[in-house]
Amino acid sequence: MVLNPVISKLAGKLVVLASASPRRLEILRNVGLRFEVVPSWFKETLDKSLFKAPYEYAVETAKQKALEVARRMPIKHLKTPDIVIGADTIVTVDGLILEKPVDKHDAYRMLSSLSGKEHSVYTGVAIVLCHEKENEEVDYQLIQFYEETKVKFADLSEDMLWEYINSGEPMDKAGGYGIQALGGMLVEYVHGDFLNVVGFPLNHFCKQLSLIYNHCTSSSDQKSESVHLSVNGTHPTPVLSQPTPSVPAQSSHGSSSIPKPSSSSSSQTHHTHCSLAHKVKRKGSDSEVSQSSWMLVNSLSKHTDGREAKLCNSENTTSPLITRSEQLIERDVTEHEDSEPRKEDLERISELIDGFKASKALFTASRLRVFDLLHRMPGLDAAQVGQEVKASVKGTECLLEACVSLGLLKSKDRTYENTDLATSLLRSDSCFSLHGHIQHCDDTLWPLFSHLESAVEEGHSQREKVFSRKPKEDTFHNSQEAKLRFMNAMHSVAKVAGKSVATAFDLSRYKTACDLGGCTGTMACELTKAHPEMSVTVFDLPAVVELSERFRPLQSNNRVSFVAGDFFQDELPKADLYILARILHDLTDEKLHILLSKIADVCKPGCGLLLSEIFLDEDRSGPSRGLLQALSMSEGKQRSATEYSLLLKSHGFNTAQIRHTDNLLDAMFCIKA
Numbered sequence: 001m002v003l004n005p006v007i008s009k010l011a012g013k014l015v016v017l018a019s020a021s022p023r024r025l026e027i028l029r030n031v032g033l034r035f036e037v038v039p040s041w042f043k044e045t046l047d048k049s050l051f052k053a054p055y056e057y058a059v060e061t062a063k064q065k066a067l068e069v070a071r072r073m074p075i076k077h078l079k080t081p082d083i084v085i086g087a088d089t090i091v092t093v094d095g096l097i098l099e100k101p102v103d104k105h106d107a108y109r110m111l112s113s114l115s116g117k118e119h120s121v122y123t124g125v126a127i128v129l130c131h132e133k134e135n136e137e138v139d140y141q142l143i144q145f146y147e148e149t150k151v152k153f154a155d156l157s158e159d160m161l162w163e164y165i166n167s168g169e170p171m172d173k174a175g176g177y178g179i180q181a182l183g184g185m186l187v188e189y190v191h192g193d194f195l196n197v198v199g200f201p202l203n204h205f206c207k208q209l210s211l212i213y214n215h216c217t218s219s220s221d222q223k224s225e226s227v228h229l230s231v232n233g234t235h236p237t238p239v240l241s242q243p244t245p246s247v248p249a250q251s252s253h254g255s256s257s258i259p260k261p262s263s264s265s266s267s268q269t270h271h272t273h274c275s276l277a278h279k280v281k282r283k284g285s286d287s288e289v290s291q292s293s294w295m296l297v298n299s300l301s302k303h304t305d306g307r308e309a310k311l312c313n314s315e316n317t318t319s320p321l322i323t324r325s326e327q328l329i330e331r332d333v334t335e336h337e338d339s340e341p342r343k344e345d346l347e348r349i350s351e352l353i354d355g356f357k358a359s360k361a362l363f364t365a366s367r368l369r370v371f372d373l374l375h376r377m378p379g380l381d382a383a384q385v386g387q388e389v390k391a392s393v394k395g396t397e398c399l400l401e402a403c404v405s406l407g408l409l410k411s412k413d414r415t416y417e418n419t420d421l422a423t424s425l426l427r428s429d430s431c432f433s434l435h436g437h438i439q440h441c442d443d444t445l446w447p448l449f450s451h452l453e454s455a456v457e458e459g460h461s462q463r464e465k466v467f468s469r470k471p472k473e474d475t476f477h478n479s480q481e482a483k484l485r486f487m488n489a490m491h492s493v494a495k496v497a498g499k500s501v502a503t504a505f506d507l508s509r510y511k512t513a514c515d516l517g518g519c520t521g522t523m524a525c526e527l528t529k530a531h532p533e534m535s536v537t538v539f540d541l542p543a544v545v546e547l548s549e550r551f552r553p554l555q556s557n558n559r560v561s562f563v564a565g566d567f568f569q570d571e572l573p574k575a576d577l578y579i580l581a582r583i584l585h586d587l588t589d590e591k592l593h594i595l596l597s598k599i600a601d602v603c604k605p606g607c608g609l610l611l612s613e614i615f616l617d618e619d620r621s622g623p624s625r626g627l628l629q630a631l632s633m634s635e636g637k638q639r640s641a642t643e644y645s646l647l648l649k650s651h652g653f654n655t656a657q658i659r660h661t662d663n664l665l666d667a668m669f670c671i672k673a
C-alpha cells in the first residue's frame with residue numbers, strides 16, 4: 001500500500017480500538033485499518049484541576065481508556081491484543097475544558113460559551129503496544145501524543161442555538177457540537193486537522209505508526225513507558241495507573257532521531273509534544289524508573305530470566321517488535337507439538353465436550369422446577385426432591401449432584417439448596433428469571449442443535465425437518481402454548497437485558513417511542529422507567545398483543561400501550577424514537593430492507609432509532625454466544641456493530657453511540673439524518 005505503508009504493516013495484528021465513538025471507527029475504517037472495537041470502561045472522571053494544561057488531561061484520559069482495555073482483554077476476552085488505541089477529545093475555551101454535555105441546558109451553556117469565539121479542540125491519543133511474554137506477563141509500551149485544532153464559531157443567535165440543540169446532535173460530542181454534520185454550519189474557520197475535531201487525528205496517528213514500525217534508533221536515546229502486568233492473577237493491576245500531572249508536559253530529547261514536528265503558529269497549530277511522565281515500577285524489582293514518553297516505542301525489556309533483550313536495532317528498518325514476536329510464535333509452535341498437552345488446554349476441551357451435558361442438566365432441573373422447589377423448601381434431600389418433582393430417587397440424586405458441581409445448587413449433609421445464582425436467575429418467578437429462555441432452549445434449540453451437522457451441510461435451518469412444519473411455524477402459527485413459550489423466552493431475556501439497553505443512552509429528548517416487535521412490553525416498560533417523560537407503543541402481531549395481556553400485571557404502566565399489526569404490512573405507529581430489539585438479526589436481507597425503509601419513511605430528521613442485538617466482534621471472533629446462536633437461526637445473520645451501523649446508514653440513520661453493555665444484548669443509538 002503506497003499511500004500508507006504503515007497500515008499494511010498492521011495486517012495480521014490484533015489491533016483494538018478502545019472507543020465507542022462511531023466517528024473514530026469510521027475514520028480508521030475508511031483508511032483500511034482492520035481492527036476490533038472494544039469500548040473502554042474507564043470513566044472519564046479525572047480531576048481536571050490536577051492538570052497543568054488541558055491536553056495533559058486529554059492524553060491521560062486516552063491512556064487510561066487504552067490501558068483499561070489492554071488489561072481487560074486477556075482476562076475477559078481470553079486474548080491479548082497487539083495494539084490498543086485510545087483517544088479522548090475535549091474542547092477548551094476561556095480556560096475551561098468542555099466534554100460531552102449531560103443535558104440540553106449543559107449543551108446550551110457550552111455552545112453559548114463558544115459563540116463568536118475561537119476555541120481549541122484537543123484529541124489525546126494513546127497507543128498501547130502489548131507484548132506477551134513467556135511467563136504470561138504482558139509488557140505494555142505506551143506511545144502518547146495529542147493534536148490541537150483551532151475552530152472559530154460564528155455568532156449564534158438564541159434561535160439557532162436551540163434549534164441545533166433540539167436536533168439532538170450535540171449530546172454525545174465534546175463541546176456540544178459535531179463539526180462533521182449540522183454543527184459545521186456554526187463554524188467560521190478551522191485551523192489544523194479537521195479529523196482531529198471529529199475525534200481522531202489520523203495524520204498524526206499515521207506518522208506515529210510509521211515512527212514505530214519504520215524507524216528504530218538506539219534504545220538508550222528513546223524510551224517509551226513499559227508497564228508490566230501479570231495476566232495470571234484474577235485482578236492484575238498495572239503498576240502504572242495514576243496520572244502524574246505535576247510533571248512538566250514537555251521534555252527535551254536532544255539526541256532523539258525522531259523528528260519533532262514543526263512548531264505551532266497561532267493560526268495553524270500542529271503540536272506534537274511529549275505528554276506526561278510516569279513512574280514505572282518493574283516487576284521483580286523495586287526500582288522506579290521515571291520516564292517521559294516521547295511517543296517512542298523502542299525500549300529495553302527486562303526478561304524475567306534476567307537477560308536484557310534489545311527490542312530495537314538501529315540498522316534494522318523492519319520492526320524489531322515484529323521480529324521478536326514472530327520468533328516467539330515459531331518457538332511456541334514447535335514446543336507445543338512435542339510436549340504433553342497443557343493442563344488448561346485439556347480443561348478447556350473437556351469443558352467444551354461436556355458443555356451439552358451441563359446444558360441439558362440445567363434444562364432438566366429447570367423443567368422439573370427444582371429451583372422453585374428448593375426456594376420454597378430449602379434443605380430437602382434427594383428422596384424428598386424426587387418425591388416432589390415425581391422422579392426417581394437415583395436419577396434425582398445424580399441430577400442434584402451434577403447441579404452442585406455446576407454451581408447451581410449447594411449441598412450440606414446430603415440436603416440441597418439454591419445458590420444465589422439459582423435464586424436470582426433460575427427460579428421461574430424471580431424478577432430476572434431466565435426460566436422462559438431456558439425452556440425455549442430446551443424445546444426448540446436443543447432439537448435443532450442435534451441436527452446441526454445437516455444444517456451445516458445443507459446451509460439452512462433444520463426447523464422443517466425437526467418440527468415437521470415450516471420454519472417459524474413453531475412460534476406464531478402453531479398452538480397457543482407454543483406462542484406463550486416463545487413469548488416467555490423473549491420476556492425473560494428482555495427482563496434481564498432491558499434496563500442496560502434502556503439506560504445505555506440519554507434519550508430524554510424523545511417523548512414518544514414505538515417498540516417494533518416489542519412482544520410483552522418488557523423493554524417498553526424499562527424505557528419508561530429510565531425516561532420518565534417517554535410513552536412507548538408496543539407494536540406486535542395481533543396474537544402476541546392478545547397474549548401479552550397475561551404479562552401485563554407484571555408491568556402495569558400507563559405510559560406503555562399496545563397496538564396490533566404487522567410491521568411488514570401495516571402502517572407503523574407515529575413516534576419520534578423507534579426501537580428494534582432482537583429483530584434485525586432474524587430477518588432476511590430483503591425483509592430487513594423493507595422494514596428499515598418503512599421506518600426511514602416515517603422518521604423525520606432528528607428521530608431516533610434504538611437497536612439492540614448481540615454485536616459480534618469486528619473480526620467475528622466472538623462473542624461465542626452470538627456465533628453459536630447463528631448456527632440455529634433460520635433466516636437472518638449476526639453482525640458486528642460496524643455492519644449494523646453501515647446497514648442503518650444506508651437507510652439514512654447515522655450512528656451516534658454504541659454500547660457493549662456486558663449484558664445479554666448490546667445497544668446502538670442512531671439519529672435520522
Ligand SMILES: Cc1cn([C@H]2C[C@H](O)[C@@H](COP(=O)(O)OP(=O)(O)OP(=O)(O)O)O2)c(=O)[nH]c1=O
Nearest residue numbers: 019020021088089173174177178179197198199
Ligand atoms: C468537537 C467534536 C467532537 N466530536 C465527538 C468525537 C468523540 O466521539 C466525542 C468526544 O468524546 P470522547 O470522550 O473523546 O469519546 P467517546 O465518549 O465518543 O468515545 P470513547 O470514550 O469510548 O472513546 O465527541 C465529534 O464527533 N465532532 C466534533 O466536532
